[in-house]
Amino acid sequence: MSELFSLAKAYENYFKIGAAVSSFGLSEYRGLLLEHFNSLTPENEMKYALTEAAEGQFQFEQADAIVAMAREMGVKIRAHAPVWHNQTAPWMYRDGDRPASPELIYARIDSHSKALCQRYNGDVYAWDVVNEATRDDPLDPAKAPGESPVYRNSEYYQLCGAGFIEAAFRSMARYAAPDAQLFYNDYNECMPEKRDRIVSLIRHLQEKGCRVDGMGMQQHYFAAPDYDELKRSIEIYAGLGLRIHVTELDVSMTARLSLGDRRLKPGTPGYEECVREALRATPEALDKINEIYVKLFEVYRSYADVIDCVTTWGVADDRTWLDSFGINRNPPRIKQHPLLFDESRQAKPCVQQLLDAAKE
Numbered sequence: 350m351s352e353l354f355s356l357a358k359a360y361e362n363y364f365k366i367g368a369a370v371s372s373f374g375l376s377e378y379r380g381l382l383l384e385h386f387n388s389l390t391p392e393n394e395m396k397y398a399l400t401e402a403a404e405g406q407f408q409f410e411q412a413d414a415i416v417a418m419a420r421e422m423g424v425k426i427r428a429h430a431p432v433w434h435n436q437t438a439p440w441m442y443r444d445g446d447r448p449a450s451p452e453l454i455y456a457r458i459d460s461h462s463k464a465l466c467q468r469y470n471g472d473v474y475a476w477d478v479v480n481e482a483t484r485d486d487p488l489d490p491a492k493a494p495g496e497s498p499v500y501r502n503s504e505y506y507q508l509c510g511a512g513f514i515e516a517a518f519r520s521m522a523r524y525a526a527p528d529a530q531l532f533y534n535d536y537n538e539c540m541p542e543k544r545d546r547i548v549s550l551i552r553h554l555q556e557k558g559c560r561v562d563g564m565g566m567q568q569h570y571f572a573a574p575d576y577d578e579l580k581r582s583i584e585i586y587a588g589l590g591l592r593i594h595v596t597e598l599d600v601s602m603t604a605r606l607s608l609g610d611r612r613l614k615p616g617t618p619g620y621e622e623c624v625r626e627a628l629r630a631t632p633e634a635l636d637k638i639n640e641i642y643v644k645l646f647e648v649y650r651s652y653a654d655v656i657d658c659v660t661t662w663g664v665a666d667d668r669t670w671l672d673s674f675g676i677n678r679n680p681p682r683i684k685q686h687p688l689l690f691d692e693s694r695q696a697k698p699c700v701q702q703l704l705d706a707a708k709e
């Protein structure tokens with residue numbers, strides 16, 4: 350293939366083009382990865398559940414496989430999400446038959462960070478140090494007394510308050526290679542209320558003297574993008590002195606419909622209609638997803654002075670987490686078409702459009 354047909358090369362003067370991959374899909378996607386991507390994110394392989402399922406017993410085989418792929422591509426890794434309320438084994442929160450103390454949790458986070466950095470420092474250029482630590486809904490103190498208006502009421506939070514977030518950033522700052530950037534990563538990051546919470550979390554870290562280099566904007570689209578809020582959000586996060594990475598971009602079948610609710614559940618108004626519509630993967634529906642990609646990249650390019658990487662959550666439509674998430678938790682299953690490459694791993698029309706737009 351010609352050099353011109355490479356997203357990574359076409360976007361060299363804008364930002365890196367990344368993909369999240371699983372260690373199981375590497376051989377299938379090898380060609381596309383080598384051609385189009387210059388940043389790689391392990392989908393799950395650097396999370397606690399896979400790297401330290403039992404305390405002190407580290408397992409790195411699956412993460413190593415992704416690092417080997419990155420080396421073959423000649424690129425570095427966006428390491429993803431050690432400290433997260435999901436995919437963390439229960440031992441983290443226990444001390445024998447008692448709940449773990451904050452100090453014990455911080456010590457565990459510290460030794461885990463050290464082990465990850467010792468193994469991967471030469472291969473990682475950015476860490477999502479903490480993932481998704483803000484709450485989704487506004488606090489209703491009557492329903493949830495004692496909960497924070499800002500933070501997710503996770504086990505980490507219940508045991509440590511915001512201290513676990515500070516501890517994670519401090520440990521990573523201690524052990525990560527000096528040129529690796531430290532990110533906070535979250536979703537629904539363009540919704541004003543959630544964005545305010547994320548800003549509070551980051552300001553708190555900054556006030557506590559923790560080094561935060563970047564904001565990971567996940568960019569999972571379940572509803573139509575609000576491009577003005579996207580621009581405003583980039584400006585707000587960059588205004589905190591942060592670099593921006595788009596970390597988990599995908600555009601689900603429901604994103605082409607005008608819907609308020611982002612993760613429709615049975616019983617929510619519009620759900621039935623939404624399912625009916627989402628089921629129809631008509632050429633028009635797929636065009637709409639295509640068009641959303643073109644418009645999103647237009648915005649990203651216009652903020653290339655602060656955006657350093659745009660990563661899609663997956664490579665091609667044959668394997669996407671959305672096939673079993675959100676609306677797909679309930680039958681009928683809806684085939685999702687959320688990525689830049691189709692089920693046969695062929696470039697969708699938007700890829701050529703993105704290549705052309707980068708030349709303008």
Ligand code: GLA
Nearest residue numbers: 392429430480536567597670
């Ligand atoms: C979140 C996490 C990711 C991944 C996706 C779903 O966005 O940050 O690590 O688990 O959900 O696959």
